[in-house]
Amino acid sequence: MVLTRAYDNKILSLQRQGRTATFAPGFGEEAAQVGSASAMRPNDIFVPAFRQSGVYLTRGFPMDLYLLYWIGYEEGNVVPENVRGMPMAVPVSTQMPHAAGIAYAQKYKGSDSAVVAYVGDGGTSEGDFAEALNLAGVWKAPLVAIIQNNQWAISMPRKKQSAAETLAQKAFAAGINGVQVDGNDVVAVYKATREAISNARDGPTLIECVTYRMGMHTTSDDPTKYRSDEETAAWAKKDPILRVKAYLEGKGLLSDAIDKEIEEGNSKIIDSWVEKAESFKPDPTSMFTNVYSFMPEILSAELEESKASDFWQG
Amino acid sequence: MQANMVAAINNALELIMKENKNAVLLGEDIGKDGGVFRVTEGLLDKFGESRVIDTPLGESGIIGSAVGMALAGLHPIPEIQFAGFMYLGFSQIVNHAARYRSRSRSRFKVPMVIRTPVSGGVRTLEHHSESPEAVYANIGGLVIVEPSNPYDAKGLLIKASRMEDPVLFLEPTKLYRLFRQEIPDEMYEVEIGKASKIREGNAITIITYGTMVKPVSDIVEKRKLDADIIDVRTISPLDEETIIASVKKTGKVVIVHEAPLSFGVGAEIAARIADKAIYELQAPVVRVGSDSFPYPFPGYEKYYLPNEIKISKAIDKVLGQ
Numbered sequence: 001m002v003l004t005r006a007y008d009n010k011i012l013s014l015q016r017q018g019r020t021a022t023f024a025p026g027f028g029e030e031a032a033q034v035g036s037a038s039a040m041r042p043n044d045i046f047v048p049a050f051r052q053s054g055v056y057l058t059r060g061f062p063m064d065l066y067l068l069y070w071i072g073y074e075e076g077n078v079v080p081e082n083v084r085g086m087p088m089a090v091p092v093s094t095q096m097p098h099a100a101g102i103a104y105a106q107k108y109k110g111s112d113s114a115v116v117a118y119v120g121d122g123g124t125s126e127g128d129f130a131e132a133l134n135l136a137g138v139w140k141a142p143l144v145a146i147i148q149n150n151q152w153a154i155s156m157p158r159k160k161q162s163a164a165e166t167l168a169q170k171a172f173a174a175g176i177n178g179v180q181v182d183g184n185d186v187v188a189v190y191k192a193t194r195e196a197i198s199n200a201r202d203g204p205t206l207i208e209c210v211t212y213r214m215g216m217h218t219t220s221d222d223p224t225k226y227r228s229d230e231e232t233a234a235w236a237k238k239d240p241i242l243r244v245k246a247y248l249e250g251k252g253l254l255s256d257a258i259d260k261e262i263e264e265g266n267s268k269i270i271d272s273w274v275e276k277a278e279s280f281k282p283d284p285t286s287m288f289t290n291v292y293s294f295m296p297e298i299l300s301a302e303l304e305e306s307k308a309s310d311f312w313q314g
Numbered sequence: 315m316q317a318n319m320v321a322a323i324n325n326a327l328e329l330i331m332k333e334n335k336n337a338v339l340l341g342e343d344i345g346k347d348g349g350v351f352r353v354t355e356g357l358l359d360k361f362g363e364s365r366v367i368d369t370p371l372g373e374s375g376i377i378g379s380a381v382g383m384a385l386a387g388l389h390p391i392p393e394i395q396f397a398g399f400m401y402l403g404f405s406q407i408v409n410h411a412a413r414y415r416s417r418s419r420s421r422f423k424v425p426m427v428i429r430t431p432v433s434g435g436v437r438t439l440e441h442h443s444e445s446p447e448a449v450y451a452n453i454g455g456l457v458i459v460e461p462s463n464p465y466d467a468k469g470l471l472i473k474a475s476r477m478e479d480p481v482l483f484l485e486p487t488k489l490y491r492l493f494r495q496e497i498p499d500e501m502y503e504v505e506i507g508k509a510s511k512i513r514e515g516n517a518i519t520i521i522t523y524g525t526m527v528k529p530v531s532d533i534v535e536k537r538k539l540d541a542d543i544i545d546v547r548t549i550s551p552l553d554e555e556t557i558i559a560s561v562k563k564t565g566k567v568v569i570v571h572e573a574p575l576s577f578g579v580g581a582e583i584a585a586r587i588a589d590k591a592i593y594e595l596q597a598p599v600v601r602v603g604s605d606s607f608p609y610p611f612p613g614y615e616k617y618y619l620p621n622e623i624k625i626s627k628a629i630d631k632v633l634g635q
Contacts, residue, residue, distance in 0.1 A: 045386075074417050077417055099382060101379035102382040105383045131370075290416045
C-alpha cells in the first residue's frame with residue numbers, strides 16, 4: 001500500500017514535469033486494491049479498469065510497464081505470460097463483460113481459476129455492468145466483481161450516481177451475492193474477497209468497497225471545483241494507510257525506524273522502474289504490424305509511405 | 315450437397331464445432347429455437363448447452379463476453395439477431411474486439427466471428443434491413459466479409475473461424491433461401507481478402523457484393539454486356555489488386571451496393587481507383603446504392619433500394635449510351 005502510494009505520487013510528479021501523459025492516481029484506494037489483490041490465488045485472473053496501480057503491483061506486474069502505459073506506449077499493455085491479468089480498460093465498465101466471458105471460459109475449460117474484476121461507482125450505472133452481472137449470474141461463472149466506490153465519478157457524487165441505497169444491492173437484481181465492506185480496511189477487503197473467491201465455483205459475488213478518491217480523477221481534473229475541503233479533510237482521517245499503520249504500531253510491528261527503512265527501499269525500487277520505462281525506445285513500425293494476424297496490402301503501403309516521410313527519417 | 319445459404323452456414327458451423335473444441339456459439343434464440351432464421355438449427359442437440367449458448371438479451375454483453383472468451387483462449391462465434399440491433403454492442407466491437415491486438419502489441423488476440431443478418435428487400439419490420447458495412451469498415455483491426463452465395467458463405471465462414479482476428483460475417487437475409495447451389499460436403503476455405511471474378515469481360519467493370527451480385531449478373535446476361543463482374547466478398551481488407559487490374563483493362567467502372575452511397579464502401583473503392591488508375595479511366599466512375607436517409611418501412615422499400623433500372627442506367631452512363 002505504501003509502495004503504491006509512493007509510486008502514484010512519483011508518476012504524478014512526472015506528469016507535472018511533462019514526462020507522462022494523463023494519469024489516474026489511486027490515492028486513498030490502496031486498501032481496496034491491495035487487500036483484494038492479495039486475496040487472489042496465483043491462478044486467479046484480474047480484469048482492471050484504469051485506476052488499479054495497487055492491483056498491478058500486488059499481482060507482480062512489471063511496474064515499469066505500468067508507467068510505460070501512462071507515458072504513452074502500447075507496449076505497456078504487454079502483460080507477461082506469468083502475470084494472470086488484463087491490460088487497463090479506459091471506456092468505463094466495458095471490461096465487465098470481458099470478465100464474465102473470461103470467467104465462462106474458466107468454467108468451460110474446467111479450470112479452478114476465479115476472475116476478479118474492478119469497476120468504479122460511476123461504472124455501476126453503465127449498461128455493460130448490468131449485462132455482465134446478468135450473464136455471469138445466469139452462467140454461474142466464477143466472477144468476483146469489485147466496485148471501488150470512491151464516492152466520485154469525476155464530478156458526480158455517489159448520491160447522484162444512483163438512487164440505490166448501496167451499490168452492493170445491484171447484485172440482487174442479477175441473482176448473485178452482494179457484499180458491502182469498509183474499503184479502507186485492508187483486512188476486511190481481504191476477507192470479503194477471499195470468501196467470494198472460495199465461493200466462486202458456485203457463482204459470482206459483487207463486493208462494494210466503500211472508499212474515497214483522495215486525489216483527482218486524473219491529472220486533467222481539479223476536484224476543488226466540485227467538492228468541499230471539509231469533505232476531503234474528513235476522509236483524510238480515514239486514510240487506509242494511516243489506519244493500517246496505526247494497527248501495526250498498536251501491535252508493536254511497526255516503528256518510525258522501520259517505516260523510514262521501507263520508504264527508502266521503495267524510493268530505490270521506484271527510481272529503477274522510472275529509469276527502465278524512460279529508457280524505452282519506441283518503434284513506430286509496431287503500430288502497423290500488430291493490427292491483424294496478417295499484413296493487409298493497405299497497411300504495407302501506408303507503412304512504406306510513412307517510412308519514406310521526412311518525419312520518420314528523424 | 316445441394317444447399318441454400320442457411321444450410322451452407324449451418325453445415326459450416328457444425329464442421330467448425332467438430333474441428334475446434336474451443337469454438338462456442340452464443341446469442342439470442344440460437345439454441346432451442348435454432349435462431350430466428352434457423353441458421354443454428356440442430357446444433358444445440360449435437361454440441362450441448364455449454365457450446366451452443368442461449369444468452370439473455372443484451373448485444374453489448376454478448377459481444378463483450380465473447381471478447382472475454384476469446385481473450386481466454388476460446389473461439390466464440392456470437393450471433394447478433396439483426397444488424398440493426400448490433401449498435402448496442404458497437405462499443406465492444408470498436409473499443410475492444412478491433413483494438414485489443416494493436417493496443418497490446420499482439421500479446422492478446424481476439425479470435426472471434428460475429429455473425430449477423432444484413433440488408434433488406436424482404437419486407438421486414440424497421441431496424442431489420444440495414445446494410446451497415448461502411449460503419450464498420452472504417453475501423454482498423456476488423457475483418458469484414460459478406461458472401462453472395464452458399465458456396466462462398468461456407469468457405470468464408472470456415473476460413474474466418476481459423477483466423478486469429480475478429481471477423482464480422484454479414485449474411486444477407488434476402489439470400490438465405492433465394493437459391494441452392496452444389497457445395498462440397500467436407501470443409502474447404504474461401505480466401506479472405508480476395509475478391510471473386512464472377513465473369514470476364516473487356517468493356518466495363520462492375521464491382522459489387524452481397525444482395526446486388528444477382529441483379530448485376532442478370533442485367534449483364536440480359537443485355538449481353540462484355541463485362542467484368544467482381545464480387546468483392548471481403549469488404550475489409552479490400553482486394554485492391556483484382557479491382558485495379560480490371561479497371562486498367564476496361565477503363566469503365568460501375569460500383570453497385572445496397573448500402574447508402576454517402577461515405578460508403580463504393581466511395582472508398584472509387585477513391586482507390588482514382589489513386590491507382592485514374593489515367594486509365596475513360597469515363598467517370600459511377601456508383602449505385604441506396605439514398606441517404608434511414609432505411610424506410612417495407613411499404614417504401616421498393617422506391618429506396620437499387621434495382622435493375624437504376625443499375626442499367628448507370629451502365630448506360632458509363633458506356634456513353
